[in-house]
Amino acid sequence: MVLLDTLKEGLSDLDARGLTRRRRVADTPCAAHMTVDGRAIVGFASNDYLGLAAHPLLAEAVAQGAHRYGAGSGGSHLLGGHSRAHAILEDELAAFAGGFVDTPRALTFSTGYMSNLAAVTALAGRGTTLFSDALNHASLIDGARLSRAEVQIYPHADTEALSAMLDASDASAKVIVTDAVFSMDGSIAPLARLLELAERHGAWLLVDDAHGFGVLGPQGRGAVAQAALRSPHLVYLCTFGKAVGVAGAAVIAHETVVEWLLQRARPYIFTTAASPAEAHAVSASLALIAGEEGEARRRHLQALIERTRTILRSTRWRPIDSPTAVQPLIIGSNEETLALAARMDAEGLWVPAIRPPTVPAGTSRLRVSLSAGHSFADLDRLEAALALTGESA
Ligand SMILES: Cc1ncc(COP(=O)(O)O)c(C=O)c1O
Structure with a gap:
């Protein structure tokens, strides 16, 4: 059918430009450590900044x-x-x-x-x-x-x-x-x-x-x-x-x-x-x-933000100097960003690749999103995975 063919062409075009988006299925509640599509991962993808979604x-x-x-x-x-x-x-x-x-x-x-x-x-x-x-x-x-x-x-x-x-x-x-x-x-x-x-x-x-x-x-x-x-x-x-x-x-x-x-x-x-x-x-x-719990979570989140800024500055890509829980690393092309996200994924880290139209063309990025549910050990894993992918890139 012609109508379906038009949509199929549109979908192939998105794919060719590295713009296809895929959903993952979370088997456990949104948290720093969760099971996604049957695999245990450390999640840096949510906006659950205080780690309250599964409280x-x-x-x-x-x-x-x-x-x-x-x-x-x-x-x-x-x-x-x-x-x-x-x-x-x-x-x-x-x-x-x-x-x-x-x-x-x-x-x-x-x-x-x-x-x-x-x-x-x-x-x-x-x-x-x-x-x-x-x-x-x-x-x-x-x-x-x-x-x-x-x-x-x-x-x-x-x-x-x-x-x-x-x-x-x-x-x-x-x-x-x-x-x-x-x-x-x-x-x-x-x-x-x-x-x-x-x-x-x-x-x-x-x-x-x-x-x-x-x-x-x-x-x-x-x-x-x-x-x-x-x-x-x-x-x-x-x-x-x-x-x-x-x-x-x-x-x-x-x-x-x-x-x-x-x-x-x-x-x-x-x-x-x-x-x-x-x-x-x-x-x-x-x-x-x-209350007190919110204060404690914000304090921990702030410490995680500071540590992440240091980690991202040490990579060969360009971080944005962000004071908040959203810590982006600009990679540039869609393909390289997707390849990096895939390599992080292979290390058990979910760091989403953000591409146009969400961000301007040529500024595709990894978006590291922090939560008070993360530990410093999670950030050590992020640092190690980025160092590894940086070397092999
Ligand atoms: C800046 C901003 N405004 C509004 C929204 C929409 O909020 P909601 O997800 O509750 O629809 C989002 C994200 O989803 C956002 O990032």
Whole structure:
């Protein structure tokens, strides 16, 4: 059939360019040490930065939440699906991470992808100009496309260029959007300078802190708290599938912004609310993150980050100087990156090869993602495997 042939050609083309993606099946819970496709490996692929995804207290909280509130929400938030578990979580989130604004309120979503679509489309429409960092996550890019706003892309973290673009713009409404921690680089956005520009130009600043929430700032309150920013211009987005160890996301902002999203954001309105059991587990995770255990995990993670930076600097490839748990090693071509990932795999280490379109062409990389569940012995194995592959490359 012609239609199928077209797709088969497309798939062969991806393969020829080293862009085919393959899934692996985890036989055991997400952790530093796990069994994947039947083999024991050390995983450097997850975003489970605090090692909470398989925490017994969170598994227990999912079960308890399901017993108390049910497994499924049964409907959208506006049509019967908004459970007490969601309401409690929203209050906790506003108190935990909403310190950047006077009357904070939180709105929860099933995924970070959807919360980004919601926040961008609710704040920007025809007549708005969106100013977007060149390395922003796909969900912000897709939100921008869906919004029908004009999109201007500024070079990564280049606030001088952004300033000039804002000066030159005569748009009546402006929104600056940025990842807080860039997911494939691990670098942190210049949030203070971005906020200055947002305030000067009467723009919103939408900060996607998917990779900072739980890890950065006092008690893990995130990148905006770390930078000690305060402004009604800020709209903050955090996700629960990474350091929090569960799933879902929230937008936290001035109560009026959140009410606007609740009334207008289609990715909020026209979808079934996340399981209340999940929301209950996120509440349990927040308590861990904010407490002693969270502190201890962040301290250990920081020590692992420092050691990994030293290891990556000693290889013959180019590391990105990242202060976070995302530690990339730029290799360049898709083929060489895949070959290296395969050799790491042969050593029992799962270090994913990240290729376009996730990263710009020519910058394919190994992305070493650290978790508080790793030990220094795991990093010794990483160091040995990189030394071995470096010699034979
Ligand atoms: C920066 C960033 N924003 C948003 C998302 C989407 O979040 P979620 O996985 O909860 O859909 C991700 C990753 O998945 C991300 O890396």
